[in-house]
Amino acid sequence: MARPVMRTPMAFARLPVDQETYIADVRMFDQEGFGAIYLIDDDRKAIIETGTSWDAGRILEAVRGFGLKGPDIDALIVSHIHLDHAGGAGFLLPEMPRATVYVHERGFKHLVDPTKLVASAREAIGPEEAEKFGTMQAIPPDRLVAVKDQDRLELGKHSLVFLDSPGHAPHELTILDERNRCVYTGDAAGLYFPGDEILMPVAPAPAFDLERNLQTLRRLMALEPKALLFSHYGPHRDPRKAIEAMLAAYPAWARIVGEKLASVGEDGVLRMLYDMSCRAAKRYPRDFLERRIRVSITGLAVYHERLERVGPGR
Numbered sequence: 280m281a282r283p284v285m286r287t288p289m290a291f292a293r294l295p296v297d298q299e300t301y302i303a304d305v306r307m308f309d310q311e312g313f314g315a316i317y318l319i320d321d322d323r324k325a326i327i328e329t330g331t332s333w334d335a336g337r338i339l340e341a342v343r344g345f346g347l348k349g350p351d352i353d354a355l356i357v358s359h360i361h362l363d364h365a366g367g368a369g370f371l372l373p374e375m376p377r378a379t380v381y382v383h384e385r386g387f388k389h390l391v392d393p394t395k396l397v398a399s400a401r402e403a404i405g406p407e408e409a410e411k412f413g414t415m416q417a418i419p420p421d422r423l424v425a426v427k428d429q430d431r432l433e434l435g436k437h438s439l440v441f442l443d444s445p446g447h448a449p450h451e452l453t454i455l456d457e458r459n460r461c462v463y464t465g466d467a468a469g470l471y472f473p474g475d476e477i478l479m480p481v482a483p484a485p486a487f488d489l490e491r492n493l494q495t496l497r498r499l500m501a502l503e504p505k506a507l508l509f510s511h512y513g514p515h516r517d518p519r520k521a522i523e524a525m526l527a528a529y530p531a532w533a534r535i536v537g538e539k540l541a542s543v544g545e546d547g548v549l550r551m552l553y554d555m556s557c558r559a560a561k562r563y564p565r566d567f568l569e570r571r572i573r574v575s576i577t578g579l580a581v582y583h584e585r586l587e588r589v590g591p592g593r
Contacts, residue, residue: 289304289341291345297456297458299436300320301345303338304316307363308411310563312562314328314331315512318342319434322434322435323435324353325356327463328510329368331412332415334413335371338367339371353434354380355379357381358451358463358466359451360383360448364465364466364510368415381432382425383450383452385449387420389450390423393414427441427443428441428442439455444495445492446494447487451467452465453467460503461506462508462518466481468499469481470511471509472560472563473512473515474561475557475559475561476559477556481511482529482579484577487582489533500522505518507522532555533579533583535551536580549572552576
């Protein structure tokens, strides 16, 4: 069944941290302030994150509204291969004939053939939620670049450094822009809900790894970035405060799920985590935030099951 198309115009707006870097809100899952797409308007043009398959048309509209055409885009960069970050890539490429997709080396094969990835996502989040995440379109290998830790992409003034950032997923990248010292976090630093100023862990099944996610957060802290550019959602201008909050929240959430899920059930754990993280919510609906928390409850339960079988970090 076709998903209703939102008609609200989407436009790129300049970030306060850099004259050539812009953000657009794709209103992912029909929610304002959740799905960020970034544009770097340099000698070579780059888009960071591609949203879901549902978002591709709106991204193209925003590119045209900015005064560019599809062939002007040189690079599409996905922080990882989950459907809300890489789902739009295969649908954008036909309109962007010069663009190459940059993806973690562990994710390369899944963009060439996304069959298993789409099936795994559907199993992890259920058919109703999977409909909101959309699907993926296979990308020819010659339109892809597999990147590893410390690889670079030169755009002109802006030099991007790719950082292997496991924890959220083994195919997670964060990206340091050396010109403005901002870091594109993907999902490696959790979720940020501006306005309500909520910072929330995100720990999806099947591959979330707490220890590796904490290592990634410490690595980001050591970079001393000027801002964190969240995919969900937008710039956070106090990176140390945000990372310190996440270094405390991730273990706390993992502990609550591990200790309480069997006795109070998912709904009981949901209430505890919501009260811990989301009491200040005014801009974002409770139901929307609870859906995000349920994803992490499931992922943390799977994480604990894996620990019991094989031990940490495996």
